[in-house]
Amino acid sequence: MQSAVIDQDLALRDPERFIALGALAKxxxxxxSALYPRFVQWYESKVEPGLLTGERKILVRASGGRLAGLAVLKLAQERKLCCLRVLPAFQGSGVGVRLFRDAFDILGTERPLLSVSNERLPMFERVFDYFGFRVGAEYVDLYRRDSLEYSFNGTLLVPNQRPPAR
Structure with missing residues (x-):
């Protein structure tokens, strides 16, 4: 399994590869984006500029020459795993666990801040339990109306936050 990092260093070292991998990641x-309606706006206004300033990185994992998974990391202000996606053909193969471990190395913590929607929580519960992640807070209508988002390993500074259910 191969991995790459899309970041400021890659942009300086190999601009063509930076552009190609960035387009693939996006x-x-x-x-x-179905669960996060303003995802593309966030990606274009925060992630893309952050890759060039060093505030963000994207981990890319490939297997057998095919893209297997990606993770967006935030290194400024907080150590946050912003988004992690394992492509359907690789779900259950360990790619997600490897992405988490790579993220820990880059972020310098085994407890990065992250959030997940109530619809996606069942997909992540096993891996969150494996790594010992704990719910920090629940957020009402954070990204969509009539939805819940859960933070893990800390809390986000946003309105409509409530303590986790016990």
């Missing part, structure tokens, strides 16, 4: 990550 294309594959927009698959989560």
């Amino acid at each position: 294309s594959e990550l927009t698959a989560v």
Whole structure:
């Protein structure tokens, strides 16, 4: 299994590869936009500029020459795993666990801040339990009306936050 990092260093070292991998990452990550309606705006206004300033990185994992998964990391202000996606053909193969471990190395913590929607929580519960992640807070209508988002390993500074259910 091969991995790459899309970041400021890659942009300086190999601009063509930076652009190609960045376009691939954006294309594959927009698959989560159904649950996060302003995802593309966030990606274009925060992630893309952050890659060039060093505030963000994207981990890319490939297997057998095919893209297997991606993770967007935030290194400024907080150590946050912003988005993680394992492509359907690789779900259950360990790619997600490897992405988490790579993210821990880059972020310098085994407890990065992250959030997940109530619809996606069942997909992540096993891996969150494996790593010992704990709910920090619940957020009402954070990204969509009539939805819940859960933070793990800390809390986000946003309105409509409530303590986790016990």
